[in-house]
Amino acid sequence: MSFNITGTGSCHPKKLVTNDDLAGFLDTNDEWIRTRTGIRERRIMTDESLLDIAVKASAEAIADAGVSASEIDLLIFSTLQGDYISPSTACLLSKKLGINCSSQFDMNMGCSGFLFALDIADSYFKSKKAKKALIVCAEAMSKLVDWSDRSTCVLFGDGAGAVVLESGNGFKDISLTVNGEYEHLYVQKASGNIPFFEQPEQKAFLKMDGQEIYIFAVSSIIREISSMLEKHSMTASDPDYYIFHQANIRIIDSARKKLRQSGEKFPVNLDRYGNTSSASIPMLLDEMNREGKLKKGDILMLCTFGAGLTTGACIIEWNK
Amino acid sequence: MIKEKIIQILSEQYDVDAANLSAESTFEDMSFDSLDVAEIVMTLEDEFKISIEMSSDIKTIGDLEKHIQSKIDAESKK
Numbered sequence: 001m002s003f004n005i006t007g008t009g010s011c012h013p014k015k016l017v018t019n020d021d022l023a024g025f026l027d028t029n030d031e032w033i034r035t036r037t038g039i040r041e042r043r044i045m046t047d048e049s050l051l052d053i054a055v056k057a058s059a060e061a062i063a064d065a066g067v068s069a070s071e072i073d074l075l076i077f078s079t080l081q082g083d084y085i086s087p088s089t090a091c092l093l094s095k096k097l098g099i100n101c102s103s104q105f106d107m108n109m110g111c112s113g114f115l116f117a118l119d120i121a122d123s124y125f126k127s128k129k130a131k132k133a134l135i136v137c138a139e140a141m142s143k144l145v146d147w148s149d150r151s152t153c154v155l156f157g158d159g160a161g162a163v164v165l166e167s168g169n170g171f172k173d174i175s176l177t178v179n180g181e182y183e184h185l186y187v188q189k190a191s192g193n194i195p196f197f198e199q200p201e202q203k204a205f206l207k208m209d210g211q212e213i214y215i216f217a218v219s220s221i222i223r224e225i226s227s228m229l230e231k232h233s234m235t236a237s238d239p240d241y242y243i244f245h246q247a248n249i250r251i252i253d254s255a256r257k258k259l260r261q262s263g264e265k266f267p268v269n270l271d272r273y274g275n276t277s278s279a280s281i282p283m284l285l286d287e288m289n290r291e292g293k294l295k296k297g298d299i300l301m302l303c304t305f306g307a308g309l310t311t312g313a314c315i316i317e318w319n320k
Numbered sequence: 321m322i323k324e325k326i327i328q329i330l331s332e333q334y335d336v337d338a339a340n341l342s343a344e345s346t347f348e349d350m351s352f353d354s355l356d357v358a359e360i361v362m363t364l365e366d367e368f369k370i371s372i373e374m375s376s377d378i379k380t381i382g383d384l385e386k387h388i389q390s391k392i393d394a395e396s397k398k
Contacts, residue, residue, distance in 0.1 A: 214358045
């Protein structure tokens with residue numbers, strides 16, 4: 001027995017930045033961004049902290065599940081970078097929400113953070129170390145991109161998504177693949193002012209080779225999904241929804257065509273939020289939940305890929 | 321034969337008018353961006369059962385043909 005998703009929540013910053021806004025200071029335009037990525041607008045943090053949006057998303061998920069924060073016995077916080085390097089954001093979130101568990105930590109597995117967190121949660125539920133878990137994915141991509149680089153800064157947005165998990169049989173299986181490589185997608189740490197540092201100066205800006213990452217994402221996610229389907233004697237038409245990490249509509253379209261499934265099975269919110277890294281799947285889940293698009297018994301195939309390089313596929317039956 | 325296959329795939333799957341295509345045709349002329357080229361390369365990898373290394377040198381149909389030919393030659397020498 002593993003877990004069911006019993007609550008979802010999400011929060012985005014208040015500032016909406018359109019493609020036209022970006023064209024105001026970058027050599028780009030709405031048509032280029034929209035046709036090549038599917039993104040129309042994104043949300044960017046101004047006076048909010050990452051903790052602020054994470055708290056709101058978490059509180060929503062906890063309320064949606066009908067549990068109290070003090071019952072949470074596992075908290076996993078997925079983020080590329082918290083407001084603080086230390087203490088971990090999990091500790092700060094716990095304080096704000098009134099969570100008192102010892103099993104809590106931050107983790108960073110890039111855009112695939114949500115699925116890696118589900119994998120860890122599965123272990124805790126199976127070993128009976130947890131009965132009620134909170135997984136929060138919150139990302140401030142706006143603090144990591146180079147706002148003078150039109151090839152990357154237009155792609156990302158800020159946001160937070162959260163789920164509450166409780167004992168149950170909804171989680172069916174997960175497959176995660178890691179191919180350690182940073183050449184085509186990375187964010188270095190800023191080098192600071194160390195007098196003994198002997199490497200070239202580093203700026204904390206996200207760098208990505210879009211073409212290489214596109215090829216990696218499309219080819220590896222299809223392999224991941226196909227293996228998972230075969231392992232469970234399923235066909236591509238069995239999942240009711242394929243919930244993809246929201247990086248670029250063309251990755252999703254390419255995968256959809258290869259799977260020969262209709263567009264309704266591939267929900268999208270990247271048009272409104274851009275790529276919010278590990279927050280993208282839980283934010284989309286929350287949106288679908290709130291809009292009543294998910295019905296009990298629906299089979300969801302969560303699909304992820306990202307820096308690492310990592311890919312993952314997870315089958316969850318929606319039992320809410 | 322490789323060039324003909326490339327042109328066939330471009331016209332059938334990517335809606336390009338085959339009559340206008342030659343070895344010198346550039347992907348830019350066909351309004352393909354880098355992700356379109358990546359997608360085409362992946363389709364050709366499946367078709368020819370090889371793996372093509374992406375390179376910014378691949379600008380024309382002729383470039384693609386040369387890359388595929390050299391990969392096929394390398395595979396047959398193994």
